Amino acid sequence: MNLRTQLDFFHDAGPDVPALVAAGALFVVNHSGGKDSQAMLIRLIEQVPASNLLVVHASLGEVEWPGALELAQQQAEAAGLPFIVARAGKTFLELVQHRFERYPHAPSFPQAGNRQCTSDLKRGPIEREIRRYAKANGFTTIITCMGLRASESAGRAKALPWRLNQSGSVAGRTWYEWLPIHTLFTSEVFAIIREAGQVPHHAYALGNERLSCCFCIMASQNDLRNAALHRPELYAKYVALEESTGYTMHMSRKSLPELTGLSVRQAQRLHELNTP
Ligand code: SF4
Numbered sequence: 609m610n611l612r613t614q615l616d617f618f619h620d621a622g623p624d625v626p627a628l629v630a631a632g633a634l635f636v637v638n639h640s641g642g643k644d645s646q647a648m649l650i651r652l653i654e655q656v657p658a659s660n661l662l663v664v665h666a667s668l669g670e671v672e673w674p675g676a677l678e679l680a681q682q683q684a685e686a687a688g689l690p691f692i693v694a695r696a697g698k699t700f701l702e703l704v705q706h707r708f709e710r711y712p713h714a715p716s717f718p719q720a721g722n723r724q725c726t727s728d729l730k731r732g733p734i735e736r737e738i739r740r741y742a743k744a745n746g747f748t749t750i751i752t753c754m755g756l757r758a759s760e761s762a763g764r765a766k767a768l769p770w771r772l773n774q775s776g777s778v779a780g781r782t783w784y785e786w787l788p789i790h791t792l793f794t795s796e797v798f799a800i801i802r803e804a805g806q807v808p809h810h811a812y813a814l815g816n817e818r819l820s821c822c823f824c825i826m827a828s829q830n831d832l833r834n835a836a837l838h839r840p841e842l843y844a845k846y847v848a849l850e851e852s853t854g855y856t857m858h859m860s861r862k863s864l865p866e867l868t869g870l871s872v873r874q875a876q877r878l879h880e881l882n883t884p
Contacts, residue, residue, distance in 0.1 A: 617631075617784075622769065622770065622786075622788075623751070623770050623784070623786055625655045625656060628749065628751065629656060629657060629660050631749055632660075632747065632748075632749065633660060633747070633749040633750065633751055634660060634661075634662060634738075634741075634742055634745075634747035634749065634750050634751070635652060635656045635660055635661050635662070635751045635753055636661075636662045636663075636664055636734075636738050636750060636751065636752050636753060637649050637652060637661065637662070637663045637664070637684075637689075637753050638664060638666075638734060638752060638753060638754045638755070639663050639664065639665050639680035639683070639684070640665070640666070640676060640680070640755070640819065640820050641665065641672070641673070641675070641676025641677060641678075641679045641680045641809055641819060642676070642755070642808075642809060642818065642819035642820065643794075643797050643798060643801060643808045643809070643812060643819070644755030644756070644757060644789060644797055645680065645755045646679070646683060646801055646806065646808060646809075647755070647789060647792070647796075647797040647798075647800040647801055648753060648754075648755040648788050648789045649663065649683055649684070649687070650800050650801065650804045650806070651788055651789060651800065652753060652788060653687050653689075658687065658688050658689055661687075661689050661690075662689065662690050662691075662692065662738070662741055663680060663681075663683075663684035663689050663690065663691045663692070664691075664692045664693075664694055664734050664737055664738065665677050665680040665681070665691070665692075665693050665694070666693075666694045666695075666696075666729065666730040666731075666733055666734050667693050667694065667695050668699070668700060668729060668730075668820070668821055669695075669699050669700075670699065670842060671699065671700045671701065671821045671822060671823070671842065672820065672821055672822065673809065673811050673816075673819055673820075673822055673835075675809060675810060675811075676809060676819060676820075677693065679809050681693075683806070690741075692737050692741060694730075694733035694734045694736065694737040695733055696728055696729045696730075696732065696733045698728070698729075699729075700725055700729060700821060701845060701846075701849060703718070703724070703725060703728060703729070704716050704717055704718075704849055704853065704857075705849070705853075707724075708852075708853040708855075715855045716849075716853040716855045717825060717853075717855055717856070717857045718825055719825075719859070720825055720826050720859040723825075725821075725825070734752075735752075735776065738750060738752065739776075742781065748780055748781050748782065749781075749782050749783075749784075750773075750776070750781065750782070750783045750784070751783075751784045751785070751786050752773070752783070752784070752785045752786070753786050753787075753788050754785065754786070754787055755787075755788075755789055756787050756790060757787075757789060757790055757791075757792055757793075757794075757797070758790050758791060759792075759793050759794065764790075767787060767790070768787075769786065769787045769790045769791075770784065770785070770786050770787075771784065771785050772784055772785075773785050811834070811838075814834055814838060815830065815834050816830075816831050816834050816835075817830060817831055818831060822835035822838075822839050822842055823835055823842070823843070823846050823857060823864065825857060825858055825859050826858075826859055827858070829867050829868070832858070832864065832867050832868050833867075833868040833869065833870065836864070836868045836870050836875040837870070837875060837878055837879060837882070838879065840872065840875040840876040840878075840879045841876075843864070843868075843870075843872060843875050844872045844875075844876070846864055847863075847864050847865060847872050850863055850864060
């Protein structure tokens with residue numbers, strides 16, 4: 609079967625999922641452990657048979673919120689779906705240190721414009737695992753599903769909900785990327801999780817708006833402060849890296865203590881006071 613155009617299988621209402629299933633496509637759920645991934649998987653399970661689904665989590669190691677991998681794994685396994693962890697050969701902190709040693713006069717932290725962290729730590733390892741799985745299991749049509757939503761940002765609003773992955777569509781393989789919950793609002797995402805009888809990651813109950821790296825280059829001040837209060841040992845590592853490289857992590861170019869309003873010592877102290 610030769611599937612090679614951007615709009616193959618796509619109609620006004622979205623991709624023709626039954627036709628893709630009939631064509632033997634593999635739907636890969638890119639699951640961060642966050643609310644959007646969780647709601648997306650709930651929705652996909654309603655449309656796609658388990659035999660055509662795979663769940664992949666890109667593990668960020670110590671820099672991601674504890675429990676994110678486990679939530680993704682539990683949700684996948686509860687639905688009887690295969691689950692794969694994709695790991696990069698380096699961590700976020702190693703990536704920054706490496707950039708500093710190689711280019712000491714250029715910003716050491718990934719920039720929001722190119723997001724080397726996303727490509728090196730998530731997209732690359734995930735695509736490698738998908739290629740392996742598809743080859744081992746005879747899938748030649750792949751649909752990577754991601755939980756990006758238009759209401760999250762102007763950039764995400766412009767993202768195409770369905771597109772051909774040109775670079776991945778080689779060697780007899782056709783690869784699409786789909787945003788199944790692109791039109792949903794945050795309240796709808798939480799409603800889907802609640803109505804499915806599931807609970808989102810505990811970081812939301814702690815006040816987080818989003819979930820991935822605890823200290824994301826694009827995170828809100830709210831989420832950065834929350835991470836500093838709940839992961840003070842990791843906060844200390846990021847602050848030390850800002851100090852040793854002379855560059856700031858966040859896209860605002862403000863330092864982490866400026867953004868969180870907390871020194872490392874204050875974060876540690878508040879964490880101790882709030883830990884039973
Ligand atoms: S969550 Fe933020 S810091 Fe982490 S990999 Fe993604 S863009 Fe980079």
